[in-house]
Structures are given as C-alpha cells and as structure tokens.
Amino acid sequence: MNDLIDRYLAAIARELPERDRADIVAELRDELMSGVEAKEEGLGRPLTRSELEAALVEFGNPLIVAGRYRKMQHLIGPQMFPFWWAGMRATLVVIAAVYLVLIVLGLILGRGHVSGLDVPDPLHVFVFAFGAVTAVCALVERYGRPEQFARWRPERLPPAQGKRASRFELLTELGIGIVFLLWWTGVIHFRNTVPEIGLRIDMAPVWATWFWWILGYSIVEIGSNVVAVARPDQVSLVRWMIIWRSLLGAGILIGVFQADQFVIVSGPAASAGYRFDLGIRIAIGVAITVFLARAALEVWRLRQASYTAPSAA
Amino acid sequence: MPTDADIFETLRQELRRGSLIMAVLGQLRAEHYGYTLRKALADAGVEIDEGALYPMLRRLEAQGLLVSEWRLEERRNKRFYRLSAEGEAVLARLADEWTRLNASVDAILGKPS
Numbered sequence: 001m002n003d004l005i006d007r008y009l010a011a012i013a014r015e016l017p018e019r020d021r022a023d024i025v026a027e028l029r030d031e032l033m034s035g036v037e038a039k040e041e042g043l044g045r046p047l048t049r050s051e052l053e054a055a056l057v058e059f060g061n062p063l064i065v066a067g068r069y070r071k072m073q074h075l076i077g078p079q080m081f082p083f084w085w086a087g088m089r090a091t092l093v094v095i096a097a098v099y100l101v102l103i104v105l106g107l108i109l110g111r112g113h114v115s116g117l118d119v120p121d122p123l124h125v126f127v128f129a130f131g132a133v134t135a136v137c138a139l140v141e142r143y144g145r146p147e148q149f150a151r152w153r154p155e156r157l158p159p160a161q162g163k164r165a166s167r168f169e170l171l172t173e174l175g176i177g178i179v180f181l182l183w184w185t186g187v188i189h190f191r192n193t194v195p196e197i198g199l200r201i202d203m204a205p206v207w208a209t210w211f212w213w214i215l216g217y218s219i220v221e222i223g224s225n226v227v228a229v230a231r232p233d234q235v236s237l238v239r240w241m242i243i244w245r246s247l248l249g250a251g252i253l254i255g256v257f258q259a260d261q262f263v264i265v266s267g268p269a270a271s272a273g274y275r276f277d278l279g280i281r282i283a284i285g286v287a288i289t290v291f292l293a294r295a296a297l298e299v300w301r302l303r304q305a306s307y308t309a310p311s312a313a
Numbered sequence: 314m315p316t317d318a319d320i321f322e323t324l325r326q327e328l329r330r331g332s333l334i335m336a337v338l339g340q341l342r343a344e345h346y347g348y349t350l351r352k353a354l355a356d357a358g359v360e361i362d363e364g365a366l367y368p369m370l371r372r373l374e375a376q377g378l379l380v381s382e383w384r385l386e387e388r389r390n391k392r393f394y395r396l397s398a399e400g401e402a403v404l405a406r407l408a409d410e411w412t413r414l415n416a417s418v419d420a421i422l423g424k425p426s
Contacts, residue, residue, distance in 0.1 A: 030347065030391050033389065059364070060363075068364055069367075
C-alpha cells in the first residue's frame with residue numbers, strides 16, 4: 001500500500017521547487033506515516049486500501065498541498081486588486097470607444113466599408129488588453145512594491161463640486177482621438193471607394209498642406225485628455241488646455257475653410273463632387289463654431305471659478 | 314447567496330488566522346515535530362490542518378522565529394522545531410498585543426476582562 005503514498009508524494013513533489021523538494025516530501029512522508037500508524041494503532045489492524053485512499057483525500061489535493069509552499073499565493077493580491085480593476089476598466093472603456101467609433105463610421109459609410117478596416121478583431125484586442133493589464137499588475141505584485149500604488153495626496157483630489165467631464169466622457173473622447181490619430185497617420189484605413197457605383201473619394205491637397213498642424217492638434221487633444229484623466233485635481237490646467245486646443249482647432253479649420261475643394265470625387269458620380277464639398281464646408285463651419293463656443297465656455301468657467309474661489313476658501 | 318452559517322464560518326476563519334501563528338509559536342516553546350505539534354495543538358483546542366501547518370512552519374523558520382533539525386526517532390527521520398531566541402521575543406510582544414486587544418474587545422462586548 002506504500003506505493004499509493006509514494007505516488008501521492010511524487011505528485012506533490014512534481015509541483016514543488018527543486019531546491020526544497022526532498023526536504024518537504026520527507027517531512028510530509030513522516031506526517032502521513034505518523035497519521036496512518038496512529039489510525040492503525042486505534043483500529044488494531046492495518047488500514048484497508050480504501051481507508052488509506054480516504055486518508056489521502058483528507059490530506060488534500062496534491063496541487064493544493066504543494067501550492068501552499070509557494071511564495072506567491074495569488075497573481076494579484078488585495079493591495080493591487082483595486083488598481084488592476086481601475087486600470088482594466090479604463091483600458092476597456094478606451095477600447096470600447098475606439099470600436100464604437102469604427103462601428104458608427106462603418107454604419108455611416110455602409111457595411112462594405114466596415115470590412116475594409118485594417119483593424120484587429122475586437123475580441124483579440126480585449127483579450128490582449130486583459131492579459132497586458134493583468135501581466136503588468138502581476139509583475140508589480142511579484143517584483144515591485146504594491147504599497148507604492150496606494151500612496152496618494154489629498155491635494156490631488158478633484159473638487160467635489162463644479163461642472164467637469166466625467167471619467168467615462170474623457171475616456172470615450174480619448175478613444176475617439178486615438179481612432180482619428182491612427183487614421184490620420186495611416187495606421188488604419190477606411191475604404192474610399194464604392195465599387196457598386198464606381199465612386200472613389202480622395203482627399204484634396206488642402207489636407208496635405210495642413211497635415212502636420214492637424215497631427216499636432218490630435219496629439220495635443222489626446223495629451224490633454226490623458227492629463228484630465230490622470231490629474232483630475234488640475235481643473236484649471238485642463239480648462240486652459242481645452243481653451244488652447246479649441247483655438248488651435250478653430251484656427252486650423254479656418255485655414256482649411258479657405259480651400260476651394262476638400263475632396264476629389266472620381267468615377268461616374270464625379271459630377272456630385274460639389275455636393276460632397278458643400279457638405280464638408282458646412283461641417284467645417286459647424287466645427288469652427290463648436291471649437292470657439294467650447295473655448296468661450298471654458299474661459300467663462302475659469303472666470304466663474306476665480307470669482308468663487310476666494311469665498312470658498 | 315451565502316447562508317448565515319457560511320458567513321459565520323468565513324468570519325471564524327478570519328478570526329482564527331492570526332491567532333494560529335501565536336498558538337504555534339507558543340506551543341513550540343517545547344520541541345515538537347509536525348505530527349506531535351498538531352496533536353498538542355488539537356489537545357489544547359486549536360485544530361490546524363497539516364496543509365496549513367507545514368508551510369507556516371517553513372515560513373516562520375525562514376523569518377528566523379523557529380529553528381529546526383532532522384533527527385532519527387521511532388525508526389524514521391523527523392524534523393523537530395522549536396522557538397528561536399528571536400521567536401521568543403516576537404512571541405512575547407505578540408502576547409502583549411493579544412492581551413491588550415482581548416481586553417479592548419472584552420470591554421466593547423461588555424465582558425469583564
């Protein structure tokens with residue numbers, strides 16, 4: 001019957017670090033044998049095979065018994081878990097926002113255009129993001145100092161009152177900004193042809209003229225949203241960043257607005273090109289108004305805050 | 314949905330977790346090997362399963378609170394543990410803390426300490 005104990009201990013040994021294996025197994029063997037001998041003494045006879053099996057089951061699953069000797073008992077512990085959860089939520093919201101924008105664009109442009117996007121399967125991206133966030137937190141848990149994450153400064157808390165964008169809004173805006181940047185730099189593509197009617201739409205030269213300005217704007221927008229998410233206490237800084245980026249955006253679009261043509265439409269439907277240009281001209285006009293209105297709104301909020309701050313103090 | 318019994322059992326386990334270490338350290342003021350240590354603890358009313366005890370003994374030894382040696386006894390090699398000098402000092406501090414905490418909880422519960 002000792003073969004059963006040997007097999008049990010061998011199963012435990014396989015899961016133990018080599019350095020301590022012999023020592024731990026010797027100790028467990030003594031514990032098991034002492035237990036068996038005590039039972040046999042009480043019964044006045046040797047244990048049957050089924051009784052020995054029951055004793056081993058009671059001793060525990062080999063994986064669990066061996067697992068208790070590991071230094072690392074959990075991948076992400078209670079100290080790190082809230083940060084893993086917050087990181088995972090933020091990452092998933094950004095990814096969801098990116099794909100939501102792509103889906104909406106696909107619906108607007110037509111089903112055929114969705115399949116033309118050079119973007120990975122959302123499920124793969126979610127699984128990768130889950131793995132990446134978990135791996136980073138597990139590495140901090142194992143080799144870093146999780147207690148460092150728990151340090152915080154009360155002065156960095158966001159104000160309790162006052163109108164400001166929610167974390168969800170900021171992350172969604174961040175996702176949209178990332179999609180735009182990826183498209184603008186050519187990392188992802190949208191199909192610009194409709195083969196069924198032989199329509200092809202290309203960007204007019206005006207966009208190439210303003211390429212670097214628009215790229216700069218996009219980076220500034222993403223940066224200001226990252227600052228707003230990471231430092232919610234910096235209300236004034238974030239408002240100033242919105243003001244400057246809105247003025248920059250309006251300035252760029254006013255420059256673009258001067259062009260005669262925004263898109264080059266070719267194919268049998270080329271004659272409808274002026275309608276596309278008209279639509280885009282209206283959209284640019286609306287966007288300039290929105291940029292200026294947003295800048296004015298943030299200036300007004302800054303002034304309101306400066307009036308109320310002394311009395312609040 | 315956890316039942317009242319489940320909730321009680323979880324809370325009981327949490328309550329026991331910290332005190333088990335003190336019980337083990339206290340029992341090892343006299344030398345024991347694993348099996349007799351477990352028996353001695355059980356006789357004193359502190360049940361601990363072997364799956365929890367042996368890793369705890371190794372951890373306490375790695376922390377310098379216990380010392381151990383392998384010796385032949387009753388035809389088998391056994392590992393004997395006892396409290397180290399450092400372990401005695403830590404146990405004394407833990408015992409003081411335990412007495413203070415016990416008195417505080419008793420006072421909260423309205424029991425004479």
